[in-house]
Amino acid sequence: MNGMFWALAAPALALTASVTGMLLFGLRDFQRQGVCLLLTMSGLSAVVAGITGLLAPQAVATLPIGLPWLPMHIRLDALAGFFLLVIGLLVSAVSLYSVGYMRQLADRHNLTTLYIFMPLFVTGMLGVVIADDAYSFMISWELMSIASYFLVTFEHEQEANRKAGFLYLLMAHLGGLLILGSFAVLYTAGGSFEFDAMRTAELAPTWASVTFLLALCGFGMKAGLMPLHAWLPEAHPVAPSNASALMSGIMIKVAICGFLRVVWDLTGLENAAWWWGGLVLMAGSTSAVGGVLLALQQHDLKRLLAYHSVENIGIIAIGLGLGMIFAHYDYSTLAALGLVAALYHTLNHALFKGLLFMGAGAVLHSAHTRNMEQLGGLIRRMPRTAVLFLVGCISISALPPFNGFVSEWLTFQAALMAPQLKGTVLSALIPFSAAMLALAGALAAACFVKVFGIVFQGMPRSQSAAEAHEVDGWMQLGMAIPAVLCLLLGVLPVMVIPLIDAVPKILVHATLGESVASSGWLWLTPIAQERASYSPLIVLGALLLAGCTFLFIHFRSGVKRRTALWSCGHPDLNAHMQYTATSFSQPLRRIFANLYQPHDKLLRSDYGNTLLVKKIRYQVHVQDLIWRYLYIPIRQITEWLTRRVDWLHERSIHGYLTFTFITLLILLGMLI
Amino acid sequence: MSLWIWNLIEALLIIGIAPLMTAFVKKLKARLQNRQGPPLLQGYRNLIKLFARQPVLASQASWLFRAAPYVIFAATALAAAIMPVILVDTPLTAAADIIALVALLALARFFTALAAMDVGTAFGGMGASREMTFAALTEPAMLMSIFVLSMVAQSTNITAMIDMVLTPELTLRPSLAFALAALVLVTIAETGRIPVDNPATHLELTMVHEAMILEYSGRYLALIEWANQIKLLLFATLILNLFFPWGIAIYPYTTAILIAAVAWLGKLLVLFVLLALFETWMAKMRIFRVPEYLGLAFLLAILGMLTHYILEVGV
Numbered sequence: 001m002n003g004m005f006w007a008l009a010a011p012a013l014a015l016t017a018s019v020t021g022m023l024l025f026g027l028r029d030f031q032r033q034g035v036c037l038l039l040t041m042s043g044l045s046a047v048v049a050g051i052t053g054l055l056a057p058q059a060v061a062t063l064p065i066g067l068p069w070l071p072m073h074i075r076l077d078a079l080a081g082f083f084l085l086v087i088g089l090l091v092s093a094v095s096l097y098s099v100g101y102m103r104q105l106a107d108r109h110n111l112t113t114l115y116i117f118m119p120l121f122v123t124g125m126l127g128v129v130i131a132d133d134a135y136s137f138m139i140s141w142e143l144m145s146i147a148s149y150f151l152v153t154f155e156h157e158q159e160a161n162r163k164a165g166f167l168y169l170l171m172a173h174l175g176g177l178l179i180l181g182s183f184a185v186l187y188t189a190g191g192s193f194e195f196d197a198m199r200t201a202e203l204a205p206t207w208a209s210v211t212f213l214l215a216l217c218g219f220g221m222k223a224g225l226m227p228l229h230a231w232l233p234e235a236h237p238v239a240p241s242n243a244s245a246l247m248s249g250i251m252i253k254v255a256i257c258g259f260l261r262v263v264w265d266l267t268g269l270e271n272a273a274w275w276w277g278g279l280v281l282m283a284g285s286t287s288a289v290g291g292v293l294l295a296l297q298q299h300d301l302k303r304l305l306a307y308h309s310v311e312n313i314g315i316i317a318i319g320l321g322l323g324m325i326f327a328h329y330d331y332s333t334l335a336a337l338g339l340v341a342a343l344y345h346t347l348n349h350a351l352f353k354g355l356l357f358m359g360a361g362a363v364l365h366s367a368h369t370r371n372m373e374q375l376g377g378l379i380r381r382m383p384r385t386a387v388l389f390l391v392g393c394i395s396i397s398a399l400p401p402f403n404g405f406v407s408e409w410l411t412f413q414a415a416l417m418a419p420q421l422k423g424t425v426l427s428a429l430i431p432f433s434a435a436m437l438a439l440a441g442a443l444a445a446a447c448f449v450k451v452f453g454i455v456f457q458g459m460p461r462s463q464s465a466a467e468a469h470e471v472d473g474w475m476q477l478g479m480a481i482p483a484v485l486c487l488l489l490g491v492l493p494v495m496v497i498p499l500i501d502a503v504p505k506i507l508v509h510a511t512l513g514e515s516v517a518s519s520g521w522l523w524l525t526p527i528a529q530e531r532a533s534y535s536p537l538i539v540l541g542a543l544l545l546a547g548c549t550f551l552f553i554h555f556r557s558g559v560k561r562r563t564a565l566w567s568c569g570h571p572d573l574n575a576h577m578q579y580t581a582t583s584f585s586q587p588l589r590r591i592f593a594n595l596y597q598p599h600d601k602l603l604r605s606d607y608g609n610t611l612l613v614k615k616i617r618y619q620v621h622v623q624d625l626i627w628r629y630l631y632i633p634i635r636q637i638t639e640w641l642t643r644r645v646d647w648l649h650e651r652s653i654h655g656y657l658t659f660t661f662i663t664l665l666i667l668l669g670m671l672i
Numbered sequence: 673m674s675l676w677i678w679n680l681i682e683a684l685l686i687i688g689i690a691p692l693m694t695a696f697v698k699k700l701k702a703r704l705q706n707r708q709g710p711p712l713l714q715g716y717r718n719l720i721k722l723f724a725r726q727p728v729l730a731s732q733a734s735w736l737f738r739a740a741p742y743v744i745f746a747a748t749a750l751a752a753a754i755m756p757v758i759l760v761d762t763p764l765t766a767a768a769d770i771i772a773l774v775a776l777l778a779l780a781r782f783f784t785a786l787a788a789m790d791v792g793t794a795f796g797g798m799g800a801s802r803e804m805t806f807a808a809l810t811e812p813a814m815l816m817s818i819f820v821l822s823m824v825a826q827s828t829n830i831t832a833m834i835d836m837v838l839t840p841e842l843t844l845r846p847s848l849a850f851a852l853a854a855l856v857l858v859t860i861a862e863t864g865r866i867p868v869d870n871p872a873t874h875l876e877l878t879m880v881h882e883a884m885i886l887e888y889s890g891r892y893l894a895l896i897e898w899a900n901q902i903k904l905l906l907f908a909t910l911i912l913n914l915f916f917p918w919g920i921a922i923y924p925y926t927t928a929i930l931i932a933a934v935a936w937l938g939k940l941l942v943l944f945v946l947l948a949l950f951e952t953w954m955a956k957m958r959i960f961r962v963p964e965y966l967g968l969a970f971l972l973a974i975l976g977m978l979t980h981y982i983l984e985v986g987v
Contacts, residue, residue, distance in 0.1 A: 379734045399779045428981045435812045442811035446804035453789025532828040535767040546746030565730045579797020587805040591963045
């Protein structure tokens with residue numbers, strides 16, 4: 001059976017899962033197990049299809065469904081294959097996790113909506129990736145957007161969730177409209193909705209740039225590129241955690257896939273103007289730093305993770321931007337390097353962000369809160385979840401020997417090739433975005449010390465955190481799969497990169513090829529041994545040696561002496577005397593005060609004398625400034641405009657007839 | 673094979689003499705301040721004493737608290753083994769380029785900060801918060817200054833960067849001066865020296881590193897202290913070998929290596945005398961002045977980069 005079979009089996013199985021979820025209404029356990037099993041199988045088929053797509057030559061097929069004059073075309077090439085792999089890996093892990101997660105969710109909610117729309121959502125994502133004409137692409141895209149709207153508004157009893165859902169729907173459709181616009185331009189040039197025609201079409205430079213801008217804004221809106229990210233931190237936290245893992249892990253990656261398809265593949269980088277890559281690079285740098293800075297100030301665990309998605313999309317965009325710049329100046333091997341770095345980070349981010357959202361779901365499930373200020377000490381109550389979550393934290397902080405470091409390292413390597421572009425303005429911009437990448441990486445490490453330190457370490461800050469319990473085996477399994485993959489992708493990049501290398505081959509007609517492993521499988525050498533090399537296995541070896549020494553000494557030395565904490569002579573320390581999430585990020589709030597513009601309030605009451613304090617209460621609020629400077633003005637302008645034109649709606653029948661008449665005249669005028 | 677042996681010797685050298693060099697700075701500072709100061713071997717005595725003692729743990733300390741010192745030591749020691757000290761092109765140098773070297777130190781810092789958060793004291797949280805904040809500002813400055821060098825050398829491989837400085841054709845490059853200045857500022861911040869942090873204090877509200885390791889004792893403390901001493905020596909070697917590598921052995925001949933060892937020690941002594949003088953002369957700055965200081969380091973590195981582009985690439 002060939003890859004095409006599996007590529008079709010994946011969405012078909014997901015669709016079956018949705019139908020199963022609908023039919024088994026009422027049989028709670030069967031419904032859950034059936035849907036999760038079918039989704040796992042769909043994920044595994046996608047993995048098989050993905051690997052085939054990356055290794056085998058491309059395959060196309062025409063389905064007997066669709067419009068009468070336009071049947072659906074699908075294509076399994078390396079680009080589709082790579083994203084099928086990403087989707088498949090996370091979908092399988094999340095489905096296994098859901099077996100356990102939805103069981104406890106079922107006690108409080110009717111889950112049929114979730115069972116219907118989650119598989120539909122997966123179907124949509126798979127469809128976008130394999131679509132080979134604009135019609136199937138847009139249908140799948142809308143399916144993905146609308147199905148995920150129902151996931152966001154799953155707990156619709158709360159008004160905040162409904163608002164988040166509306167914002168999401170609004171921005172998803174605005175984005176969809178822009179993407180449709182880019183297809184319209186390509187359709188005009190190519191004369192057909194099929195991607196093959198669009199690929200070969202001749203585009204005038206201006207129209208190519210219009211397509212690029214429309215695609216960048218449209219896909220950027222879905223991916224959460226700053227400043228188009230406003231929906232993301234609202235929508236991702238309120239969905240059930242398994243759905244947020246899918247949305248943050250792969251849905252925003254599907255937008256990256258769409259961007260690559262429309263701009264790199266259909267428009268073609270040979271049509272690119274010099275500023276395309278620069279624009280993507282700048283948007284990426286802004287997202288990377290802006291996302292992590294805002295993440296640092298959140299104390300809602302899932303909201304914090306959502307802002308980190310903005311950061312990581314930024315890192316991916318930096319890689320893509322570098323690739324586009326190099327491709328424009330005909331350094332196709334370097335363009336391949338930038339693209340491989342971006343794709344590697346795409347895969348990595350899907351895994352560790354999925355893992356972290358599943359971990360956040362486990363925490364939410366057993367401690368009943370997302371508020372970090374109420375958590376603490378979970379490493380003792382949930383030891384396994386803690387280890388798995390720690391893997392996610394190290395990976396996202398880009399520390400060796402885990403996977404996040406490999407992709408950031410590759411991005412740095414691509415950025416350091418900037419002097420090759422002798423004397424262009426862009427070549428001076430690139431090192432600056434490398435510095436932004438370094439800043440984002442270091443801030444992410446700070447943020448995840450905060451997350452792990454506040455949530456899992458220290459003393460429990462509330463009763464429910466003190467009574468938290470370990471989650472069941474399914475949930476642990478679901479988290480363990482991406483955790484193991486994070487380590488494997490971190491230590492075996494030499495084996496993974498040749499697989500990804502098929503994508504630059506079709507997009508920029510160049511590969512990294514032999515140079516990746518030119519000095520043997522132990523050393524990762526993206527360009528040449530003299531240029532740079534990295535051997536994660538040696539790092540892992542050193543750490544394993546340290547771990548064995550630790551275990552050896554630990555078991556030999558026997559009894560430990562344990563005493564109370566040292567408390568400067570104070571009788572006893574309680575949980576309220578610990579550092580909190582808010583206090584942890586206080587220095588950064590002060591340093592970047594201009595960017596945050598925090599509102600803080602100190603409320604104190606005393607017994608008649610300022611020294612005799614009864615109670616002190618400190619409140620601080622940091623708002624995303626994008627709202628104040630971009631979204632609210634847009635809303636105000638829209639409202640102003642609607643007020644200007646609303647007199648048109650209050651006419652008598654004569655008025656309306658006049659309008660109709662004038663419209664007809666104008667249309668006739670256009671005909672002539 | 674002999675290269676691996678030289679690599680091992682080099683690593684043991686830098687790990688072994690780290691306590692001595694730290695004690696040397698301490699002694700020198702004491703003499704400059706009219707004090708007697710500890711004997712030069714005090715560093716080793718402290719370590720031996722700590723390793724022999726039974727560690728005391730806080731009642732709520734988790735496994736992470738106990739495992740962290742091993743990770744910190746392993747990451748730092750590995751970084752030291754990777755750094756070419758007296759001989760270039762040792763086999764381990766290829767295991768990590770300079771970006772990975774920085775990341776290894778970041779891994780050590782990540783675990784130090786996590787361990788500080790583990791028992792849930794205010795001191796630990798405070799130290800971790802400040803350390804990670806400063807690290808976030810230091811890292812871009814450090815990478816930028818290193819990038820200047822990498823762009824000149826067209827490589828991030830440390831050996832290649834050293835070779836570039838050693839080539840006779842090396843013209844006077846102003847960008848390298850900026851990079852050096854930035855790297856010196858970064859080193860002071862990264863190793864927790866005055867004026868950013870004071871290595872000699874305990875229980876001051878301005879402390880950073882010491883606040884994080886306040887709860888440690890016995891062998892755990894010994895490992896962390898030792899790792900910290902290695903880190904100081906590692907950064908000193910980084911500055912010396914990247915900017916003043918003259919004397920370093922290119923080929924593994926015994927005489928060349930002996931000369932290199934002497935040259936390295938000599939340069940190190942000069943650098944540490946300067947450090948002691950500087951620390952005696954300066955006072956520790958307010959904690960919220962540190963970002964300005966690190967901003968200066970970043971600015972210098974950016975200037976270095978711009979100079980490189982404007983004057984040296986030839987637009």
